[in-house]
Amino acid sequence: MGKIGYILSQVKGMDYSRMWETAKTVHRRCGKNTLAALLDIAWCGYKYMAGYMDYLVFEFYTLNSAQRATYITRGVNNRYVKTLNSPEYWDLFNDKIAFNRRFSAYLHRDWLNLQEASLGDFEAFLQGKEKIVAKPVDASCGNGVVIPQGEELKDPAALYARLKANGQVLVEDFVVQHHKIQELYGGSVNTIRMVTIKGHLVFAAIRVGNGKFVDNLNSGGMTTVVDLNTGVIRKPALDKALNLYEKHPISGVSFLGFEIPFFPQCVQLVEQAALEVPQMGYIGWDVAITEEGPLLIEANQFPGHDIYQFQPHLDNGIGLKPAFDRAIQQGWSSPEAQTPA
Numbered sequence: 001m002g003k004i005g006y007i008l009s010q011v012k013g014m015d016y017s018r019m020w021e022t023a024k025t026v027h028r029r030c031g032k033n034t035l036a037a038l039l040d041i042a043w044c045g046y047k048y049m050a051g052y053m054d055y056l057v058f059e060f061y062t063l064n065s066a067q068r069a070t071y072i073t074r075g076v077n078n079r080y081v082k083t084l085n086s087p088e089y090w091d092l093f094n095d096k097i098a099f100n101r102r103f104s105a106y107l108h109r110d111w112l113n114l115q116e117a118s119l120g121d122f123e124a125f126l127q128g129k130e131k132i133v134a135k136p137v138d139a140s141c142g143n144g145v146v147i148p149q150g151e152e153l154k155d156p157a158a159l160y161a162r163l164k165a166n167g168q169v170l171v172e173d174f175v176v177q178h179h180k181i182q183e184l185y186g187g188s189v190n191t192i193r194m195v196t197i198k199g200h201l202v203f204a205a206i207r208v209g210n211g212k213f214v215d216n217l218n219s220g221g222m223t224t225v226v227d228l229n230t231g232v233i234r235k236p237a238l239d240k241a242l243n244l245y246e247k248h249p250i251s252g253v254s255f256l257g258f259e260i261p262f263f264p265q266c267v268q269l270v271e272q273a274a275l276e277v278p279q280m281g282y283i284g285w286d287v288a289i290t291e292e293g294p295l296l297i298e299a300n301q302f303p304g305h306d307i308y309q310f311q312p313h314l315d316n317g318i319g320l321k322p323a324f325d326r327a328i329q330q331g332w333s334s335p336e337a338q339t340p341a
Contacts, residue, residue: 022052026061037061044068049075057240058319059311071319077305084197084281084328085301092277093301096137096170106273108295109173114164123156125171133175134168144168147213175297178261178289184208184253188215192226192266192287192294195303196274197327199281201267203320204228205307206260208237208248217307224255225313231263235313244312266294273299281328 023038032040044050044060050073054060058071072080092098097113112125126132131149139145146168152159163169175189184190188209195203204226207215215221217240224237237245237255247254260266270285273296284303287294309319 019052022056025056030061032061044073049073049078051075053306057242057306058309059242062311063317067317067319070321072305072308072321072324074305076321077303080282080324080328081302085283086279089277089279090301093280093283093299094138096135096298099298100170100172103273103276103296103299106269106296108290108292109175111170111172114160114169114171119157119160122160122171126153126156129153129173131174132171133173134163134171136167137170145214147174149174175288175295176290178291180259180261181289183251184255184258185210185248185251187211187250188213188221189288189297190215191297192260192289193223193303193307194266194270194285194287196270196283196285197281197324199271199274199278200327201228201271202324202327203308204266206233207307210239210249217304223307223310226260226263228267231260231266233258233260238310238312240306242310261289262293269294269296 019041020038023034023041026032026037026041027034040061041052041055044055045052047065048068048071050058050060050068050071054071054073058073060068060071092102097115100107100111110125112121114122117125130153131147132153134146134148136144144167146163148159148163163171177189181190185208190206190208193203193205193207194201205223206226207217207221207223209215209219209221212220217223220239222237222239222243222245224233224235226232227234233255234257235255237248239245246256266287266289269287270283273285274280274283280301282301282303284300286297286299288297289295311317
């Protein structure tokens with residue numbers, strides 16, 4: 001789908017009431033006339049293939065045309081997926097059971113498919129466990145994920161029936177994260193989103209929960225970028241409402257200067273995993289870190305672009321599109337080119 005085709009598809013499916021609400025939000029934030037904001041949103045949709053949420057989250061209302069052209073917008077991200085990822089391999093990443101089978105060497109935890117496993121298999125899986133994770137095979141953003149524990153595990157038959165009835169048929173060991181990550185926020189397993197292009201890391205950000213047991217940005221979590229050379233956080237975290245956090249509001253631990261444990265091993269893990277399916281050149285990997293090292297939680301064949309370009313994580317309002325484009329053209333480019341200073 002070319003640019004015109006993309007724009008026509010978006011015009012047809014546009015939620016115009018939300019677009020108007022976005023324009024009013026822009027007015028409240030910066031005083032820009034609401035109608036002028038609406039027209040600017042429409043112009044950015046045409047010129048930069050930016051959705052109205054792109055306009056809001058990336059704060060396009062503060063940027064000039066040269067800066068806007070450097071952003072990975074919704075349409076640009078769609079184009080990356082279409083260009084780099086072969087559709088016949090998408091199900092390896094969309095189906096969590098298919099993913100676990102294909103990338104079993106990178107999981108470093110036990111798991112079970114209740115679509116195939118008997119009650120006896122499930123009972124054996126539960127032996128010695130204090131808690132487990134159960135999830136649907138095709139959900140995203142943490143939807144449908146539950147953490148059975150304690151008394152629930154003492155009645156395997158009831159739990160087995162309930163999970164199957166709810167479609168939460170992928171059960172896994174609960175990941176106990178590294179103590180440093182736990183100190184940052186212990187209410188969720190805080191994962192590192194690591195994006196590879198043609199087998200090389202081009203972006204990394206840590207996602208951290210905030211009052212919920214999932215770290216996803218769409219579930220109230222927050223994120224900040226990780227320096228690709230050092231694994232150190234040098235920027236404050238933000239949530240999707242653009243609230244800024246130099247320290248985690250619950251733990252009080254500072255984001256600035258926080259060093260991700262085992263970060264070189266994280267890089268090695270995703271770059272090796274990316275070579276397993278070379279037909280998929282653009283992947284967003286979710287990595288958890290334990291006391292023993294990193295492991296894969298899951299991966300996305302359609303990486304969400306919303307965490308790439310928060311203004312406080314960038315310099316001079318310059319987005320990551322030029323760096324990603326270089327990585328595509330050259331096969332990869334150096335970490336220095338991909339990490340905001």
